[in-house]
Amino acid sequence: MMKILPSILSADFAHLAEEVLDVAHDADLIHVDVMDGHFVPNLSMGAGVIKALKREVAIAQDVHLMVEEPIPLLPQFLDAGADMVSIHVEACRHLHRAVQIIRDGGAKAGVVLNPSTPASALEAIIKDVDYVLVMTVDPGFGGQRFLPSMLDKIKAVRSMINTLKCPVAIEVDGGINEHTLPLCYAAGASLFVAGSGIFSSADRHTAIERLKRSIFKGTGNGS
Ligand SMILES: O=C(CO)[C@@H](O)[C@H](O)COP(=O)(O)O
Ligand SMILES: [Co+2]
Secondary structure (H helix, E strand, C coil), X not given: CCEEEEEHHHCCHHXXXXXXXXXXXXXXXXXXXXXXXXXXXXXXXXXXXXXXXXXHCCCEEEEEEECCCCHHHHHHHHHHCCCEEEEECCCCCCHHHHHHHHHHCXXXXXXXXXXXXXXXXXXXXXXXXXXXXXXXXXXXXXXXXXXXXXXXXXXXXXXXXXXXXXXXXXXXXXXXXXXXXXXXXXXXXXXXXECHHHHCCCCHHHHHHHHHHHHHCCCCCCC
């Protein structure tokens, strides 16, 4: 089953709760990008935003942690009510410990690969996670162009999951639109993050419907 996750990084921060309410009916979860200004060259939001949105809107939250050594920060995101939490393999020295903390905190645990990190980096951890997030742009900003070379990596991760027969979902994030979504779907992804593709549209309902329907329309040109 495919799911659409609007990334609130592209929402209007001055009206965040209204923005999330606007997509809550059509989307399956929201995607929350947490950036520390070190692992990525940008700052965004923290656990306080997750907690505040939990209070205002009944929608599950997928928290993408783009922070160096995330372990000390995990308890605050789990306490805030994160439903899914992902950590970058490039940023975390003790991945299994981090995954254990996330699961013990009642959330689903994911690991994220930057575009330059090969699928083989998952070999020692894939059986222990609930999802793998394949970045389809270098993290740090919304509105970037999809990297078509990531399609082979999605296929490699899919094949690893199929061979090991482990129940792990593949999420993709960065430059996802009506053209790139079906390519990622065909490669084996089922969770689709879209920021500018949804929030830059005045009609979010139609934008999300279009993304959902794109899997039935064949593949585009990837741009
Ligand atoms: O993690 C990130 C960026 O680092 C993403 O979640 C972006 O927020 C996706 O934005 P679009 O590429 O869909 O505009
Ligand atoms: Co993200």
